[in-house]
Amino acid sequence: MQSALKMLLEVDEHTAAVLDGQSRIANWLYNHLLEEANTLREKFRSTQDPEAAKVLYTKRGLRNRIPMLKKEYPFLRTVYSSVLKNAALRLSSAIQEYQKGRHGGRAKRVNWPKFRSWKRKWFSLQYDEPWKGFRLDGRTLVLSLGMAMDEATGKRKQVHVSTRLAEPLPDWFDSDKVRQLRIVKEGRLFYAVFTVERPVPSRRPVGRVIALDPNHKNLGYGVGTDGVATEILNPWFLKILDRRIDEVKSLRDRCQRKSVRAVREDGTEAWLPSRRWRKLNVRLEELWRVRREQTKVYLRTVANRLYREYDAVFVGDYAPHGGGISRGMRRAMNNQSLIGRFKETLAWVATRSGKVYGEWDEDGSTRTCHACHYKVPEGIPPEVREWTCPECGSRHLRDENAAMNGLAQVLKKVEVPCSGRLGGRVAVWTRRAWRFDGLGIAEMPGIVGGRVGDHAAGRQEIK
Template sequence: MVKHKGYKFRIYPTKEQEVLIAKTIGCSRFVFNHFLSKWDAAHEATGKGLSYDACSKDLPMLKQEFGWLTEVDSTAVQNSVKHLADAYKKFFKKDGSHPRFKSKRNPVQSYTANIQGKSQLPEVSIVGNTLKLPKLKWVRFANSRQVEGRILNATIRRTASGKYFVSLLVEHEISEMPKTGSSVGVDVGLKNFAILSNGTVYQNDRYFHTLEKKLAREQRKLSRRQRIALNKKVRLSEAKNYQKQKQKVARIHEKIANRRTDFLHKVSTEIVKNHDVIGIETLQVKNMQQNRKLSKSISEVSWSEFHRMLKYKAGWYGKTVVKVGKTFASSQLCSSCGHRHQDVKHLALREWTCPACGVHHDRDVNAGLNLKQEAERILAFSTVGTTGLA
């Protein structure tokens, strides 16, 4: 089955390439903001917005007016218009917020360039540790894995820590994984990250917690250097000590994010590899974060990202993820007889005995079993594409 797949690599551009990347980012941002302003003005005047085609037709005139737009890759500028149209489409479908103007002060900046022609295979675009990118030509990169498939586009990103990365979107024939005949329920938590219905436990390594003290110390230094710069009436963009410390703080955040992402990929791949049907619960993470005592811990575990990984990897490899309804009381129900025990609402109760059938339960394993059974029930009475299937 042909699927889209992404590969992310760190790149090491030369000084000249860094200048061109900065120019391309700036031009893409300018075009996005220009048409966003026009789109809002048209909507306010007529009640209707613009369209991707209408903006694309105006793009050549805009390039004539601002000649420096022609110095960068044309597909990068074109893609910024497409991203705006897609953002509005999501907004009108109530699947996202209203598009906002892009700021050059945003710590993370990026642009997307198309790889032209159908002949752009990895063998053509990658030679050793160099990667051919539109307008930038050959860029040195950390070639950590083999790219398979036809490269469609490349997103070049500059992070808050000053590093450069490229994400390659490829079209690739992905083979399904062998069927195991196994079903599993996945209950996520704070004490342990994930507990499966078969008793497998994935520990919560708390990557943010391990570096929290160091991060707080460096952030205090950043605040002091900010005050010093402001007292001397120096712009923060020109305050060298402030900018150095800002990058140091960004590197700590980046380290936390990288460790967490690596952990989520390993766990999600292992679960998809070993099970054909995966039952997960529908979580209202934003509502759960209203609890001030638990909001930091909930943010740290990244449940939403974990569920997203499970879904797209299951789609790749021919497995099925079933989302169980948010009203399903997975923790309170006895997986043996179905009795609902209200006392289990309290998080402190980690083990309990069913008053109806007398079976002793571990709270999390029991929840996983209930999710597994409910997923199998939904799957038995549903077809692919109906509500309940992810």
């Protein structure tokens, strides 16, 4: 398996300007090749020219245009060849995904590639061959750039730029296993992302299993074969960060986007944003970066904690669509829902640790009584968190009942030592809640009526 190691870089102003320049040129090449691709697309539609299709729809057709473009635009020589090559391959990959969507090769269709704005998104620098174009001397990372003219000799020579890793490399890092490097920028911070090949551990025998019911009230509610019901509370920091992001964005949008008149070297005019707009935009980008990093830490912490206690984690196949009552509610549900990313994180942690990840069918799990399997015909409204089965009189917590139905469904497919306990029935003996406190998972007091009870201490035992 391949793992990504993301390391913060210590970059001075000169090095930052150099890396920005390399990214701008790669972004320009992407847009220039896209302009050519649009022309070739129209030509192929009208004439069915096979040469146009060969350049447009093959994997390396656009990449092979780079040597000719270097002769026409000499500034492309100042960028390392691997970075330019991957800018072209990225565009070709997007075109191929568009073609697959048209011909049914993928589940969801995608649009034709669009022009990229460098100011909106920094174009990453990718070195896709092991230790070719970059090297590490201790914590010093040396990157190869393009060719530049040496004033003393009058010949072209390779140019390099050096930066430093902000922290030491981890103990498991093996330089022989490095496959590629990407330089990315988030806000004002630069990162080196190493792709490292790591062995896949053998699959461990399945003992404890937990079935999770994902929803919007919390990240998920799970019931395990150990008789423990776990509510994973939503990250408390998301609402605070989203509120602050909305405030800063509102202030920024009130400023003039075109405020300062500037004249370029060629005599053309341009309008730049006001100084206040630029200042608020930098602050907004930093808030987005903090949100991404904190969300990633939260999901990985929860996933690792689950796999420390269970050998297999199964999640309901619910996909959020943000079906709220009002527009603001739908927007909040879509922005704060982490279900999709949580599933990806669980699958990655399972592969890395040699454990099991899967999904179970949620259809009818909420309105089906886990005790007598009676299905409420009209369903259970979302605001109803507890309900009583009209057939057998069992009292249910909404999420817990769905998770118990999911666990029973999983145990029919997965052979585990405890699946035959209690005649195949699923029982809950203990309830608990997990809350992320920034450093790890804090176990909260027991759950009473679907909510955390402030008066309880530790887990709530079910008598």
